[in-house]
Amino acid sequence: MIRPVGDRVIIEPIEQEEQTPGGIVLPGTAKEKPQEGKVIAAGPGLFRDGQRMEPEVKAGDIILFSGHAGTEIKHEGRALLVLQESDVLAVIS
Amino acid sequence: MIRPVGDRVIIEPIEQEEQTPGGIVLPGTAKEKPQEGKVIAAGPGLFRDGQRMEPEVKAGDIILFSGHAGTEIKHEGRALLVLQESDVLAVIS
Amino acid sequence: MIRPVGDRVIIEPIEQEEQTPGGIVLPGTAKEKPQEGKVIAAGPGLFRDGQRMEPEVKAGDIILFSGHAGTEIKHEGRALLVLQESDVLAVIS
Amino acid sequence: MIRPVGDRVIIEPIEQEEQTPGGIVLPGTAKEKPQEGKVIAAGPGLFRDGQRMEPEVKAGDIILFSGHAGTEIKHEGRALLVLQESDVLAVIS
Amino acid sequence: MIRPVGDRVIIEPIEQEEQTPGGIVLPGTAKEKPQEGKVIAAGPGLFRDGQRMEPEVKAGDIILFSGHAGTEIKHEGRALLVLQESDVLAVIS
Amino acid sequence: MIRPVGDRVIIEPIEQEEQTPGGIVLPGTAKEKPQEGKVIAAGPGLFRDGQRMEPEVKAGDIILFSGHAGTEIKHEGRALLVLQESDVLAVIS
Amino acid sequence: MIRPVGDRVIIEPIEQEEQTPGGIVLPGTAKEKPQEGKVIAAGPGLFRDGQRMEPEVKAGDIILFSGHAGTEIKHEGRALLVLQESDVLAVIS
Numbered sequence: 001m002i003r004p005v006g007d008r009v010i011i012e013p014i015e016q017e018e019q020t021p022g023g024i025v026l027p028g029t030a031k032e033k034p035q036e037g038k039v040i041a042a043g044p045g046l047f048r049d050g051q052r053m054e055p056e057v058k059a060g061d062i063i064l065f066s067g068h069a070g071t072e073i074k075h076e077g078r079a080l081l082v083l084q085e086s087d088v089l090a091v092i093s
Numbered sequence: 094m095i096r097p098v099g100d101r102v103i104i105e106p107i108e109q110e111e112q113t114p115g116g117i118v119l120p121g122t123a124k125e126k127p128q129e130g131k132v133i134a135a136g137p138g139l140f141r142d143g144q145r146m147e148p149e150v151k152a153g154d155i156i157l158f159s160g161h162a163g164t165e166i167k168h169e170g171r172a173l174l175v176l177q178e179s180d181v182l183a184v185i186s
Numbered sequence: 187m188i189r190p191v192g193d194r195v196i197i198e199p200i201e202q203e204e205q206t207p208g209g210i211v212l213p214g215t216a217k218e219k220p221q222e223g224k225v226i227a228a229g230p231g232l233f234r235d236g237q238r239m240e241p242e243v244k245a246g247d248i249i250l251f252s253g254h255a256g257t258e259i260k261h262e263g264r265a266l267l268v269l270q271e272s273d274v275l276a277v278i279s
Numbered sequence: 280m281i282r283p284v285g286d287r288v289i290i291e292p293i294e295q296e297e298q299t300p301g302g303i304v305l306p307g308t309a310k311e312k313p314q315e316g317k318v319i320a321a322g323p324g325l326f327r328d329g330q331r332m333e334p335e336v337k338a339g340d341i342i343l344f345s346g347h348a349g350t351e352i353k354h355e356g357r358a359l360l361v362l363q364e365s366d367v368l369a370v371i372s
Numbered sequence: 373m374i375r376p377v378g379d380r381v382i383i384e385p386i387e388q389e390e391q392t393p394g395g396i397v398l399p400g401t402a403k404e405k406p407q408e409g410k411v412i413a414a415g416p417g418l419f420r421d422g423q424r425m426e427p428e429v430k431a432g433d434i435i436l437f438s439g440h441a442g443t444e445i446k447h448e449g450r451a452l453l454v455l456q457e458s459d460v461l462a463v464i465s
Numbered sequence: 466m467i468r469p470v471g472d473r474v475i476i477e478p479i480e481q482e483e484q485t486p487g488g489i490v491l492p493g494t495a496k497e498k499p500q501e502g503k504v505i506a507a508g509p510g511l512f513r514d515g516q517r518m519e520p521e522v523k524a525g526d527i528i529l530f531s532g533h534a535g536t537e538i539k540h541e542g543r544a545l546l547v548l549q550e551s552d553v554l555a556v557i558s
Numbered sequence: 559m560i561r562p563v564g565d566r567v568i569i570e571p572i573e574q575e576e577q578t579p580g581g582i583v584l585p586g587t588a589k590e591k592p593q594e595g596k597v598i599a600a601g602p603g604l605f606r607d608g609q610r611m612e613p614e615v616k617a618g619d620i621i622l623f624s625g626h627a628g629t630e631i632k633h634e635g636r637a638l639l640v641l642q643e644s645d646v647l648a649v650i651s
Contacts, residue, residue, distance in 0.1 A: 328515045343538055378614065
């Protein structure tokens, strides 16, 4: 069980094969590039102006997030990332 | 499908031909200059003072935005930019 | 058509002839000096505390603004400036 | 006509003769010292929490303000200063 | 008795055995890595917009927190850490 | 007449004799040390959340304030200091 | 009489004997370490969102506070510290 707090979102990064012009595959480099990941769990959202701001992402969404964001954690043998919702750029499916 | 989160706006930059005094065409350089682009999708807007602040731009608008803003992404083969609404200067059509 | 977003104000700078003590005319230099310009269009204003804050300037006003402010744009052949309302010092006619 | 915007206050600085211990008069130097000036016009005040915050100074007041504050402007031949209300220390008459 | 104030959370860090690829155990190093700890006590939460924001963690929770966060204290012979709630990443049991 | 604006507080510093271990009197040095002063006048307080925040000090109070704070002014021959209310530490009589 | 203003809290630090592994007593050193102190007086609390935020500590409480915080003052022969409530970590009795 892992329950993010506040506006935290826990994701599992999706390894992206990066192809250079010369065709060489660079798995998971270029950390600055936006990354893709699957949402494992989202927190309840921040408390502001007397209300919880419901997160716009939920478990199962595939998202784009700023490449350098997040804190790496290991949980039950899986390499996960803890983001803040503001690191999420868009939901892509 | 790509759904921006919060106040994110996804656009497709419009290449601008830049003509120097000497008549030389500089396609897409001078990154600092405001750029033009077409809005692909706009997020729901930020949540503040208990309300969603509806974005002022919508899909299809042609906009001017601060040249150096945004995160480059590739989605379904297209080179797109993820802006924040505050990067948008004006709607020009 | 050009429609500024949020608290943006689009103006057309008015070239000021600057006379040095020796009587030499310095057209449009000394960028730090407050500048004059004519308002082309004003945005709807920022959204705060649940309300739009109506801008205090409107199309046609002649204004004084902080000399170094704004983003230069070219629109329909005219050299314009995109300011934020907080760059405007006063309305002078 | 000159109408300041927001919390701007337009004043006409009052030249202060500064006497050093040796009795030497230093007209209008030591920019850091608080200055005196006459209020020419005050803006409507900032918009916050849904209300205009009426300015505490009005045309005709003689005020003390932080010496290095403000933007110098020339209007109808007069050398004026554009302050923000937060630059005003006190009203002295 | 120890009662945290505001959004403070007092925890007892759980020593993590860190295994390098070569199998060498590095107890409690790599301070940057997220740490695990047991919540001893949580404060009443911050006061904002006229309300107390109830903390999302309570005594007994096992949490993940940012590795470098917190102030070390000794209380009744135990080495504890005083965090702010924003340092907590997730509850893991 | 001198009327402070907003959260300004005008005081007359009270010279403190400072005794070093060797008994040497250091009048009014060590600017970093908290100073004592008498309140001459307090402004109406800042305007926030739609209300004036009444100042907690009034004319005649003897206060302790952060030693390096304030702007020196001369008014009607007296050396005064213009503080912000947040510079005041405590009222001591 | 000493009455702290706003969110100020006046305390009397409690000298802590610090024992190194070798058993050497280091009275009152290692300023970075959290300190203990007795609350002499607490201010009325800050004014926010139209309400006073009652302080969570009161005269007589023994507290833990961030070691390097506060302004030293001498009052009626006692060496005291003026903290802000946010410097207080916890109440320990």
